[in-house]
Amino acid sequence: MGILLSSIIRASGALDRRAFAWDTRYPGQAQKDFLLRLLEKNKNTRYGERYAFSSIASEKDFRDNVPVVDYSDIEPYIEQIKTGSRNVLTGEPVLMFNMTSGTTARPKYIPLTRQGQKRTGRLMRQWLSHALADHPSLLGKSFLSITGAAVEGRCGCGIPFGSASGMINSTLPLTLRSSFAIPAAVAEIADYDSRYYVMARFAFAKSISFIATPNPLTLVKLAETAIGRQEEIIRTVHNGWLSDSFQSTQSCINAGIPAELCSSIKPDRARAAFLERMLGNTGRLLPIDCWPDLTLIGCWLGGSIGFHTESLAKYYGTVPLRDIGYMASEGCITLPLEDAAPAGILALRNNYYEFIPETQLDSTHPETLTACELETGSCYKLLLTNENGLYRYDINDIVKVEGFYHETPVISFLRKSGNILSIAGEKLHLNHCLSAIYRLQEVFSVDIHQFRIVPDLTNLRYEFFLDIRSEVPGESMHNALITALDAALCENNIEYDSRRRSKRLNSPCIHVMDSSWEDDVLKGHATFGQRDAQYKWLQFSAEKINADFKHIKQTIQQMVITC
Numbered sequence: 039m040g041i042l043l044s045s046i047i048r049a050s051g052a053l054d055r056r057a058f059a060w061d062t063r064y065p066g067q068a069q070k071d072f073l074l075r076l077l078e079k080n081k082n083t084r085y086g087e088r089y090a091f092s093s094i095a096s097e098k099d100f101r102d103n104v105p106v107v108d109y110s111d112i113e114p115y116i117e118q119i120k121t122g123s124r125n126v127l128t129g130e131p132v133l134m135f136n137m138t139s140g141t142t143a144r145p146k147y148i149p150l151t152r153q154g155q156k157r158t159g160r161l162m163r164q165w166l167s168h169a170l171a172d173h174p175s176l177l178g179k180s181f182l183s184i185t186g187a188a189v190e191g192r193c194g195c196g197i198p199f200g201s202a203s204g205m206i207n208s209t210l211p212l213t214l215r216s217s218f219a220i221p222a223a224v225a226e227i228a229d230y231d232s233r234y235y236v237m238a239r240f241a242f243a244k245s246i247s248f249i250a251t252p253n254p255l256t257l258v259k260l261a262e263t264a265i266g267r268q269e270e271i272i273r274t275v276h277n278g279w280l281s282d283s284f285q286s287t288q289s290c291i292n293a294g295i296p297a298e299l300c301s302s303i304k305p306d307r308a309r310a311a312f313l314e315r316m317l318g319n320t321g322r323l324l325p326i327d328c329w330p331d332l333t334l335i336g337c338w339l340g341g342s343i344g345f346h347t348e349s350l351a352k353y354y355g356t357v358p359l360r361d362i363g364y365m366a367s368e369g370c371i372t373l374p375l376e377d378a379a380p381a382g383i384l385a386l387r388n389n390y391y392e393f394i395p396e397t398q399l400d401s402t403h404p405e406t407l408t409a410c411e412l413e414t415g416s417c418y419k420l421l422l423t424n425e426n427g428l429y430r431y432d433i434n435d436i437v438k439v440e441g442f443y444h445e446t447p448v449i450s451f452l453r454k455s456g457n458i459l460s461i462a463g464e465k466l467h468l469n470h471c472l473s474a475i476y477r478l479q480e481v482f483s484v485d486i487h488q489f490r491i492v493p494d495l496t497n498l499r500y501e502f503f504l505d506i507r508s509e510v511p512g513e514s515m516h517n518a519l520i521t522a523l524d525a526a527l528c529e530n531n532i533e534y535d536s537r538r539r540s541k542r543l544n545s546p547c548i549h550v551m552d553s554s555w556e557d558d559v560l561k562g563h564a565t566f567g568q569r570d571a572q573y574k575w576l577q578f579s580a581e582k583i584n585a586d587f588k589h590i591k592q593t594i595q596q597m598v599i600t601c
Contacts, residue, residue, distance in 0.1 A: 043177045043213050044170055050211065051167030054160045058373070061386045062446040066410045068386040070097060073423065076390065085115060085127050085429065101392075101406060106421060106430045109146050115427075116147050122195035127427030135199040136367035137190065147199060148367045154425035157388050158370050159209030161363070165336075166214075168375050169360060173333045179247035180219040183207055184237060184256050187225035201225075202367040203252055219244040223296040230561050231263075235281065236299065238264040243275045243309055246329040249354075250336035250362060254346045255575075257337065258487075261325055261353035268323035272313045278305035326355035336362040340380030341451045342468055342577050345475065349487060364451045368433050369424050372449060381440040381450040384409055393418035396436060399455065412439045412447050419455055459500070459578055461493050462542040464533040466500070468577055474526035481522060482515065484508050488556050490586060492579050499544040500527075503586050505551045510591060520548055555589035 061068040077100070081091035089104045105111075118126050120135075128151055135147040170176050186201025188208045193199060204225060207215070220240045227233040238260055251257060264271060270282055279285045280300045284293060290300035316327040325332070335354060339347055339361040347359060361380050364372040369389050372382025384391060391409050396417040398404035412418065417438045422431045434456070437449045457468040471491055479486055485508040492501045502523065511519060524545050528535035537543040556575075562585065 043217065044174070046211060046213055047163065047166050047170055047177070051163045054164050055167060058164060058383075058385075058387075059444075062383060062444040065384070065386055065446040066408065069390055069409055072387055073097065073100060073390040076423065076425065080127070080129050080427075083125050083127060083129055084118075085427070089429075097408060100423075100430075104430050106406075106432055108432045108434070112428075112431070116149065119149060120147065120193040120195060120197065127429075128425070130425075132197055132427070134189070134197060134205065135193070136202040136205060137199040138202070138367040146367070147193075148202075149427045150205065151425050151427070154369070155205065155209055157425060158206055161370050161373060161385055161388060162206060162209060163211070164373055165363060166210075168373075169334060169336070172377070173358070175331070176248045176333050177214070177217065178333070179329075179331045180244040181214065181217045182219045182241055182244075182246045182249040182251075184220065184251035184260070185225060188222070202365070206365070206370075219246060221299060221302065223298055226296055228294055230557070232293065232295065234259055234263040235267055236295065238267070239271055239274060239280060240299075242271050242313060242323065242328055243306060245331055246325075247331045247333050248336070249332065249334070252338050252362060252365075253343060254337045254350055255343075257335070258346065258349050258353065264323050264325075268317055271323065272310050272317065275306050275313060276310035278303050325353050326357075332357050334377075335359050338362065338380075338451075339378070340364070341453055342457075342472060342575075344380055345472055346487075348479070349485070352485075364437070364449065366433060366435075368422055368428055368431060369426065371420075371422075375443075381448045383443045384447050384449060386446065388424065390423040392421040392423075392430065393437075394421070409447055410445070414439050414441050417452060457578055459491065459493050459580075461495060461498055461500070462537045464531060464537050464543065466527070466531055466534055470527060470530040470534070471577070473530050474523055477526040478519060478522060482511075482519060484511070484519075487553075488551075488575065490575075490577060490579055490583075492582050492586070494547070497544060497547075498542065500546045501549060501582075502546055503549045503551055503555075503590075505553065505555055507553065510550055516548065516550075520545060523548065549586070550591045551586070551589045552591055555585070558589065559583075559585050 077086070077091045077094050080086045086092070094100050094103055112127070115126050119132050124131060127149060130151045130153055132149045133152050133155060134150050136150055138146050138148060185203035185207050188204035189198040189200045191199055207222070220237055224233060224236050224240065227236060241260065242264055249257065274281055280290060280295070280303055284290045284295060284300055287297045287300045291297050313323060313328060317323050320327060332354065335350065335357050337347065337359065338344060339359060350359070358377040360377045361374040361382060363370060363374055363382050371385060371389060373385055374382035386409070392406040393412060394404045394406055396419065399419060406421065407418070415438070417436055420433060420435050420437050422433055423429050434454055436452045436455050438452045439447050440450055441448045453468050459466045475486055475489055478484060484506050486504050487507045488505040490503040492503070494501050524538065527546070528538055534543065
C-alpha cells in the first residue's frame, strides 16, 4: 500500500510541480494573470460592483479602486452570506466558512469557495510530492494527522463552518486519508482531556511513518498524554477497548464520544506486546520508541510557535522537521521545499499578494509593493486577495523575505503585527523576548516549555511567567536567570538598554509556573468555544491574568515577590 500510495502522490503532483516551477521564473506575469482573471470572474458581485471591478485593467487600478480592509470591514458582507445571500463577495457559491477564533472570543467566519479549496489541495499535494522525493519511505506506514473538525456546525442558511486544518485534510487524496491513524471523528470530542487521550489511544495502536499537524505543542501534549496513561493504552490495545471507562458503544455515547470510534476498534495483541516491550525498556511509552519508522514531522517551524519545536526532540528524537507552509484560515501562502527551514516559496496562483514595508506601518498612506519588488532581508505586512472573496485583506501578519527561488520571494512568517509591548517607549518586540528565552535555555540548560510576558506599569518592569520543565531553579540560579534575561534584552533592543541604563525601566521579574498552567489556560478557552489546537498562546499579554498567578510555584513565591 505504501508503494502504491507514494506513486499516486508523485503522479498527482507532477503537473502542478512543473507549472509552479514555471511561474516562479515569471512571478509578475503569474500574479497579474491571477488578479485580472479573479476580478473578471467577480465583477458582477455586490463587492465587485461597489468597487468597479469591471473598470480595473491593471494592478495600479486595483490599488486605486479597492481599499485595504480587515475583518470588521467585510463582516457585513459575511453576515449577508450567512443568511443565504448569493453573489456577495464571489460569483461562485461559498462552500463553507473557515471559523477562526482570531484574537478575541468572537469567532471570525472566513469564506471558502470550491475553487479556493482546489487551489489549497493542489498546493498540499505538491508539498507531499516534494517531501516524498526527499523522504521516500514517508508513506510506508500510517499517517498521523491532527487537525480540527472540517465541519463543526452550520449557519442558518445551511453553509457549514469548521477549521481550516480540517478542511485542508479533506482535500487530500482518499487513498491517503484511508491511511490516517486517527479517525476524523476524534476532532468532534468536546472534552479536552478525553480528546487527547483518544488521539493517543489510536495513534499508539499504529506504526507511524509521517506526522503532520500545524502546532508542535499538539505533539508535545500527545506524547505527555500517552506517558500519563501508558498502561491503560497498552491494556486497551490488547483488549480492543477505547479506554478503561469506555468499553462499549453506549459508554462512549454517554461520555460525548462518537459511537463509531468505540465500535471500530479491534483487539491487537501483537501491537500491545510490542508496546509493552518498549515500556519495559525505558519505563515510558515514547513516540521515538513506538514509531521506529517515523520519517518526517510536518509542523510550523517559524514565528513564536517555532520556539516549541525544540521540545519535540525529547519525545520524538532527531526525526527531520519540515514546515507545512505558511497558512491561515484566509489562505495557503507558501510552499516549503527543505527540512529545518521556516521559509517557503510564495504560492503565486493561490493568492494575489501585496506587501507594505515594515518601516511604513505607521504611515497614513503606506506604499504597497508587489512580489517582484521585495528585497532580501526586509520585512513586510501582508495583504491577500484570493478566490474566497478576500480583496486587499490585511491578515495582520509580518513576513520576512529570506531570499528568492528563481525570481520568486521565499518568505517566512515572523510575527503578528502589533506584537509589541512598551512601558517607557522601548518597543519591545516578541522576537526580542524569544531570542532572550533561547539564550536562557542555552546558557542554563533549562527546559522552558511555555512563557508569557506582562508589562508591570506600576513597577516599571516586565514580568516573565515561565513553565520550566527541567529542575526548578534555586534562589541563586533564579537570580542568575534574571540577570541573564535582562542582559539579553538589553543586547536585543537598544531602546530597552537605554531605558535600563537611565533607570526608566527596572530589572525584569521571573515567575516559575507549574506544569498544569498551560492546560488550564487552553481548557478555559475551549469552554468559550475556541479550539485548543487553533488557540494562539498569548506570549504577550497587556494585563495580568488570574490563571497565571494561580499556577505560580509556591516554593519560590517569596523570591519572585522580592526580585
